Amino acid sequence: MAQNQNPAFPPQHQEHEPGKEWKMQPIPEENDPNYKGSGKLAGKVALITGADSGIGRAVAIAMAKEGADIAIVYLEETKDAQTSKDEVEKQGRKAITIQGDLTKEDFCRQAVEETVSKLGRLDILVNNAGVQFPQESIEDISQQQLECTFATNIFAYFYMAKAALRHMGKGCAIVNTTSVTAYNGSPELLDYSSTKGAIVAFTRSLALNLAKKGIRVNAVAPGPIWTPLIPSSFTPDHVKNFGKDTPMGHAGQPYQVAPCYVFLASEQDSSYMTGQVLHVDGGESTSS
Numbered sequence: 001m002a003q004n005q006n007p008a009f010p011p012q013h014q015e016h017e018p019g020k021e022w023k024m025q026p027i028p029e030e031n032d033p034n035y036k037g038s039g040k041l042a043g044k045v046a047l048i049t050g051a052d053s054g055i056g057r058a059v060a061i062a063m064a065k066e067g068a069d070i071a072i073v074y075l076e077e078t079k080d081a082q083t084s085k086d087e088v089e090k091q092g093r094k095a096i097t098i099q100g101d102l103t104k105e106d107f108c109r110q111a112v113e114e115t116v117s118k119l120g121r122l123d124i125l126v127n128n129a130g131v132q133f134p135q136e137s138i139e140d141i142s143q144q145q146l147e148c149t150f151a152t153n154i155f156a157y158f159y160m161a162k163a164a165l166r167h168m169g170k171g172c173a174i175v176n177t178t179s180v181t182a183y184n185g186s187p188e189l190l191d192y193s194s195t196k197g198a199i200v201a202f203t204r205s206l207a208l209n210l211a212k213k214g215i216r217v218n219a220v221a222p223g224p225i226w227t228p229l230i231p232s233s234f235t236p237d238h239v240k241n242f243g244k245d246t247p248m249g250h251a252g253q254p255y256q257v258a259p260c261y262v263f264l265a266s267e268q269d270s271s272y273m274t275g276q277v278l279h280v281d282g283g284e285s286t287s288s
Contacts, residue, residue, distance in 0.1 A: 009226070009251070011236030017131050019228025021053035021080045028226045030058035031087060032255040035065060040266040042067030045119045047112065049073045049102055049160065050129030052081035054227030055177065058254035059126055059261045060084055064091035066262055068124065071115040072097045075129070080228075094119060102129055102156035103148075105163075112163040122167040124265045127157040127199075128177040132192040132233050146191050153195035157202060170214030173265045176203050180223040180281040196221075200277060207275030216274040218264040223281025224251040247283030256280065 010025055021028060046063050050056040052074035060070045061084075070088045072095060074081045081097045088095035096118050100107040116122050130153045135141050157176055164174070181193035182200050199219060207217035224230075224243035231239050243251025260278045263269045279285050 009239050009242055011240045012231045013234070013236050013239070014228070014232040017133070017229065017232045018050070018075065018077070018129070019053075019230075019232030020077055021057075021228045022083075024228060024231060028054055028228075029253040029255050030054070030258070031061050032258075035062060035255070035259070037062075037065035037067060037091075040066040040262060040268050041124070044068040044123040044265075045071070045115065045121045046124035046126060046265065047071040047073060047115045047122055047160075047164070048126040048128060049156070051126075052077045052084050054229065055222060055225060055254045055257050056126070056128045057084045057087065058258040059128065060095070061087050061091065062255075062258040062262050063124070063265065064088040064093040064095070066266070067093070069094040069119045071095075071111070071119060073102070073111050073129070074099055075101065077228075102159070103151035105159040108156065108159035109163040112160070112167065116167050122164055123172050125160060125164045125168070125174045126177075126261060126265075127160055127174070129156065130177065130192075130195075130229070132189055132229060134188040134233060135190070136188060138190055141191055149191040150195055153192065154198045154202065157199060161206060165210075165215075168215055171267050172215045173267075174206065174210075174215065174217045175261050175264045176217070176219040178203070178219045178221045178277060180221055180279065180284050182221060183285050203277065204275045211274060216264075216270070218270070218273055218275065219277045220257065220260045220264070221277050221279045221281065221285070222252070222257050223279075223284040225257055225280075226251050226253055243282065245284075246281065247287050250282070252280065252282055
């Protein structure tokens with residue numbers, strides 16, 4: 001396993017989502033030095049949204065270790081995105097960064113076309129970028145917040161899948177990021193958990209829609225994972241105790257989630273799986 005299974009999270013907060021990884025203490029662990037690739041994704045190209053940091057970066061690194069070239073799509077965290085690009089290139093693979101707003105369908109189309117133009121093809125789409133804005137009451141959720149959360153967390157998934165399909169065929173894969181909150185609910189994340197539930201339904205429905213084309217669609221449902229979204233959306237006290245209420249007693253690191261995405265993207269490993277969700281949550285979904 002990687003370096004630190006149970007890190008301490010000192011109280012901290014960032015004012016702006018989705019957060020900057022380089023400001024976090026400790027820095028999330030995304031590259032497991034003990035993970036050795038075996039060519040499961042050799043010759044493939046993966047487009048990963050939110051790959052500038054956290055789970056997205058960890059997935060980019062793991063897929064690069066398995067032989068894939070990576071398109072890193074991000075909103076504004078250019079310094080973090082460059083670090084992700086550097087990490088992919090250290091694995092001997094090509095990487096490009098694409099900056100823009102996934103809530104705009106035109107940008108989603110542009111991101112796909114730039115990926116194909118620069119990397120030659122598109123085999124794997126990882127819909128991962130997301131936002132969350134905790135509120136104590138539904139009365140505190142403004143129309144603007146509601147629309148932003150849905151536009152980022154589910155509309156963008158539709159836009160990216162729609163744009164990607166013209167370049168995808170038999171053997172390709174789409175992997176979506178949902179959340180344990182889709183199953184357990186969350187009293188402070190009403191709009192966020194609603195979008196994550198929508199992602200589960202989207203995953204199952206798109207899997208049925210694309211099965212005859214040989215394109216598999218699955219999802220991963222992380223629990224508490226140490227990413228920039230945590231200090232940028234929660235209070236310092238919440239951060240200090242983040243993940244301690246899981247059965248395993250601590251939050252997970254991004255590198256612990258990444259192999260699930262590799263598994264679901266790999267024809268070698270998951271050729272008979274579609275419409276499924278893998279739960280990486282320290283047992284949280286079984287304890288409520």
